[in-house]
Amino acid sequence: MTLRIGTRLQMITATALLGMALLIGLAAWxxxxxxxxxxxxxxxxxxxxxxxxxxxxxxxxxxxxMSRAAAQAGLSRRSAACTTPGTSISGSRTCIRAW
Structure with missing residues (x-):
């Protein structure tokens, strides 16, 4: 059974699109x-x-x-940078540098 050239081209295109969709899905995963x-x-x-x-x-x-109060105050100063509202993932890098 022979297929017409149009049908062959459609099958090739569909196969290529399916392959690209599979690759995009794997890349996203x-x-x-x-x-x-x-x-x-x-x-x-x-x-x-x-x-x-x-x-x-x-x-x-x-x-x-160091007294307990001084230790707690020191810890509070160091951790203040990390408890600010809106700290993002890039902001947590700032927290690590602050410590």
Missing amino acids: DLSRVIGDARAAQTRTLVEAAHGVLAYFEGEERAGR
């Missing part, structure tokens, strides 16, 4: 995964930085070099 991984890594970094600052002030208080 991969981009979503990469963005999710980046957010998780950034959140992990921010939490680790906060933990480090908290451990520093706790250590200073326990060693007697």
Whole structure:
């Protein structure tokens, strides 16, 4: 059975469009995964930085070099940059630098 040239061209075009749609879908899925991984890594970094600052002030208080009120005040000053309304993902980088 032979197909007309118009039918062949339509089949080739449909196959190419289906392939491109599949590639776009795979690229979108991969981009979503990469963005999710980046957010998780950034959140992990921010939490680790906060933990480090908290451990520093706790250590200073326990060693007697700082009173509890001074340690809490120091921690409040360091964390003020991270609690401002509207802090975005790029703003959290500023929080890490501030610590």
